Structure formats: C-alpha cells, structure tokens
Amino acid sequence: DAMVIQNPRYQVTQFGKPVTLSCSQTLNHNVMYWYQQKSSQAPKLLFHYYDKDFNNEADTPDNFQSRRPNTSFCFLDIRSPGLGDAAMYLCATSGLRASAYEQYFGPGTRLTVT
Amino acid sequence: GNSVTQMEGPVTLSEEAFLTINCTYTATGYPSLFWYVQYPGEGLQLLLKATKADDKGSNKGFEATYRKETTSFHLEKGSVQVSDSAVYFCALINNNAGNMLTFGGGTRLMVKP
Numbered sequence: 001d002a003m004v005i006q007n008p009r010y011q012v013t014q015f016g017k018p019v020t021l022s023c024s025q026t027l028n029h030n031v032m033y034w035y036q037q038k039s040s041q042a043p044k045l046l047f048h049y050y051d052k053d054f055n056n057e058a059d060t061p062d063n064f065q066s067r068r069p070n071t072s073f074c075f076l077d078i079r080s081p082g083l084g085d086a087a088m089y090l091c092a093t094s095g096l097r098a099s100a101y102e103q104y105f106g107p108g109t110r111l112t113v114t
Numbered sequence: 115g116n117s118v119t120q121m122e123g124p125v126t127l128s129e130e131a132f133l134t135i136n137c138t139y140t141a142t143g144y145p146s147l148f149w150y151v152q153y154p155g156e157g158l159q160l161l162l163k164a165t166k167a168d169d170k171g172s173n174k175g176f177e178a179t180y181r182k183e184t185t186s187f188h189l190e191k192g193s194v195q196v197s198d199s200a201v202y203f204c205a206l207i208n209n210n211a212g213n214m215l216t217f218g219g220g221t222r223l224m225v226k227p
Contacts, residue, residue, distance in 0.1 A: 103160075104160070109137050
C-alpha cells in the first residue's frame, strides 16, 4: 500500500546532541510537510517543500532544519535539541492533483530529550 | 484569516451512545473541510472530508455535513464503541491560504464499556 513512513518511531537523544528524523513516502506526492505536536494539541507546521522549494514557517526556530534529497525522502534535523523540543514529530504529504489537497500523515516519531 | 473552533474535551460517553463533536470555521471563499482522528501514540488519519457546501462526508459510521450557512462541520456517530476512543481534529484547507491545513484544537473522546 502507498504510504508515509517515519523512522524511527521512538527516538531518545541527549540535550544538545544533534538528531535526525526521517520520512519517506511511496505516494509520489510533490509536497511534504513537517509538524511538531505536543500533548495531543493540534499539530504545528514547521516547514514544507513544494518539490525542492523549501518554505519555512516564520516562527520555526533556527534550531530546526530540513533536507529533501529527492521526491521520496525528507529529513528533519534538530541541531541542538533542548528539553522543550521533546514532542511528536509528524510528516505529511499531499499531491497538487490530489482531491482537495488532503494531507496524508505518517505514524510520527516521538522524540525524548534527556 | 482562517480558523477552526471545536468543542473542548474530554467527551466521555458510554458504549453505544450518540456522539456529536461540534466544529465551526472562519474562512474566506470555499474551503475544504476535514476530520482527522489520532489514536494514542499514532499519527493522524483522515477520517472524512467534504469539499463543497451540503456535501456529506462519511466513514466507519461517522458523518459530517458541510454547512456553509452556519459555517459548521459537526462530527456525528450514532453508536460509539470503545475503539473510537481517540483525539479528533477538525481542519480546513483554503486555496486562498496556500493549501495549508488549519486545525482546530482537538477533542478527546473517551468511550467507556
């Protein structure tokens, strides 16, 4: 089945130690998103890619970076994680030709910072 | 701008009870409306959607009707099950806003046997 895959599902990192979360998709969608979600609050958009065009939300901290080497993969890099960065990180995709531009979410990576 | 307001939870129901989770929105133009469900420890799953006024989205016994006159998209289910316990998010996508999702705050549903 076509889907959005996130690895790992659970990630533990130390305060200040860089960490990378990964997302891959088999939907061949051209738009990919990264969200941060804390405590079952609504997901907060960090950034998104239209193909290779990177779009950063204005309030996304500089500590968060992203890479999209090809259509299928997207990475979230946290350069110096703080305790406040502990959260669920959700990847999503959408296709401009998809019905209503709906977004398809991966299962998420839960990040713990010790 | 765009915004979505949904009833605060938690909503606690007994099994087989009727469910309504209210959702209202503010948006210019004609947004598409969605309900997403998030089970514990999981990502968001699209539950149902509606793309124009008077459309009814339905899935797994859940329904919601796009009411433009009341700017609402209330989620209903006739008989809930314990397995429906989750957080439900109402959301919209507006072509006027770069096709980004605008979420409501989420409503936690707890169904007791």
